[in-house]
Amino acid sequence: MYKAKAYSAASEKSVLASTRIERRDPTENDVQIDILFCGICHSDLHQARNEWKESFATTYPVVPGHEILGRVAKVGSAVTKFKAGDLAAVGCLVDSCGVCAECKQSMEQFCTNFTLTYNSPDKISGGMTYGGYSDSVVVNQKFAYKVPSTLDPAGAAPLLCAGITTYSPMHHWGVTKGKKVGIVGLGGLGHMGVKFAHALGAHVVLFTTSPNKKEDALRLGADEVVVSRNANEMAKHAGSFDFILDAVSADHDINAYLHLLRRDGNLTLVGAPEKPLAVAAFNLIFGRRSLSGSPIGGTIETQEMLDFCGKHNLTADVEVIPIQKVNEAYDRLQKADVKYRFVIDMASLKSEG
Numbered sequence: 303m304y305k306a307k308a309y310s311a312a313s314e315k316s317v318l319a320s321t322r323i324e325r326r327d328p329t330e331n332d333v334q335i336d337i338l339f340c341g342i343c344h345s346d347l348h349q350a351r352n353e354w355k356e357s358f359a360t361t362y363p364v365v366p367g368h369e370i371l372g373r374v375a376k377v378g379s380a381v382t383k384f385k386a387g388d389l390a391a392v393g394c395l396v397d398s399c400g401v402c403a404e405c406k407q408s409m410e411q412f413c414t415n416f417t418l419t420y421n422s423p424d425k426i427s428g429g430m431t432y433g434g435y436s437d438s439v440v441v442n443q444k445f446a447y448k449v450p451s452t453l454d455p456a457g458a459a460p461l462l463c464a465g466i467t468t469y470s471p472m473h474h475w476g477v478t479k480g481k482k483v484g485i486v487g488l489g490g491l492g493h494m495g496v497k498f499a500h501a502l503g504a505h506v507v508l509f510t511t512s513p514n515k516k517e518d519a520l521r522l523g524a525d526e527v528v529v530s531r532n533a534n535e536m537a538k539h540a541g542s543f544d545f546i547l548d549a550v551s552a553d554h555d556i557n558a559y560l561h562l563l564r565r566d567g568n569l570t571l572v573g574a575p576e577k578p579l580a581v582a583a584f585n586l587i588f589g590r591r592s593l594s595g596s597p598i599g600g601t602i603e604t605q606e607m608l609d610f611c612g613k614h615n616l617t618a619d620v621e622v623i624p625i626q627k628v629n630e631a632y633d634r635l636q637k638a639d640v641k642y643r644f645v646i647d648m649a650s651l652k653s654e655g
């Protein structure tokens with residue numbers, strides 16, 4: 303084992319603070335990565351503050367962070383995918399059973415025995431896994447991805463969660479040219495959703511509660527922007543969408559969006575608010591509409607998404623911050639005040655004792 307610097311929360315009421323954690327020495331299939339950048343996902347905030355306690359309680363101390371990008375420092379003897387000095391990225395998963403039907407199809411996000419990058423029992427070292435708010439991480443090469451060298455590294459880090467979480471359901475539900483696609487919420491996930499839907503050729507409508515985000519949404523690739531608190535603007539789109547991706551982090555009325563789907567249209571929830579959402583049955587019954595959810599993506603699809611981003615030069619719009627500003631960033635994230643992803647520059651961890 304070796305010591306790594308990190309930021310952790312000690313309880314749901316604590317702010318994040320500097321700490322030291324233990325990482326395992328790389329085993330034969332592991333890569334040890336010096337972390338350059340780590341994005342701040344709203345899931346980090348939900349878990350640091352134990353907002354998912356009903357379904358997925360947090361074990362403290364927690365080191366959040368699953369949008370990790372860095373440089374390979376060391377590789378185990380059986381590693382073929384990377385060598386020291388390569389760029390490598392890690393997302394929300396660091397392990398899975400490898401033998402179930404889902405794993406065999408590289409859909410590890412559905413494995414019932416996966417290991418999340420943080421706040422998950424660590425099957426190799428014991429204790430809990432620790433995430434990317436740290437200067438170093440060790441991971442099996444299967445769960446480390448190659449990053450196209452043309453992409454800005456800080457902007458590429460959020461692809462590992464915000465990117466794959468929006469890319470995967472669009473592929474599953476067949477977002478292509480000619481489809482009308484809605485994206486709800488212009489945050490980290492939502493802004494990647496807009497970029498992907500646009501790159502896939504769809505007609506993109508962004509729904510926001512923040513009228514001041516309108517120009518940005520158009521610049522990011524939306525064809526239309528609807529301020530969702532305006533009932534008249536909403537009514538104009540009734541029954542017209544093939545697909546809507548809901549990326550809202552807090553309680554909101556999804557019936558207002560179900561109603562906008564056409565026959566057989568689908569609304570996929572990727573946002574995971576603390577409290578259950580109410581669904582009016584007739585909004586699904588009329589129009590045979592469907593409501594579903596989607597978690598991140600598997601290993602093959604994640605690499606495919608990164609390669610797609612390389613080809614289309616797609617990255618997140620980021621605000622790069624030193625780790626000492628992480629608590630301030632959380633407070634701003636809570637207020638939907640981010641353009642459009644905070645990313646921690648891990649060089650700032652060097653000054654911590």
Ligand SMILES: NC(=O)c1ccc[n+]([C@@H]2O[C@H](COP(=O)([O-])OP(=O)(O)OC[C@H]3O[C@@H](n4cnc5c(N)ncnc54)[C@H](OP(=O)(O)O)[C@@H]3O)[C@@H](O)[C@H]2O)c1
Binds near residue numbers: 510572642
């Ligand atoms: N399914 C998965 O695998 C997965 C993966 C990652 C994250 N998530 C979840 O997805 C959600 C979004 O994550 P994120 O990192 O993109 O968060 P984020 O950057 O904070 O964005 C959330 C956006 O939701 C909108 N919003 C916030 N509060 C609202 C309210 N009370 N009513 C209506 N709209 C509101 C805001 O957009 P506007 O200002 O435009 O309204 C805000 O920018 C979180 O719940 C997160 O945990 C799920």
Ligand SMILES: [Zn+2]
Binds near residue numbers: 343368394464
């Ligand atoms: Zn995330």
Ligand SMILES: [Zn+2]
Binds near residue numbers: 413
């Ligand atoms: Zn499995």
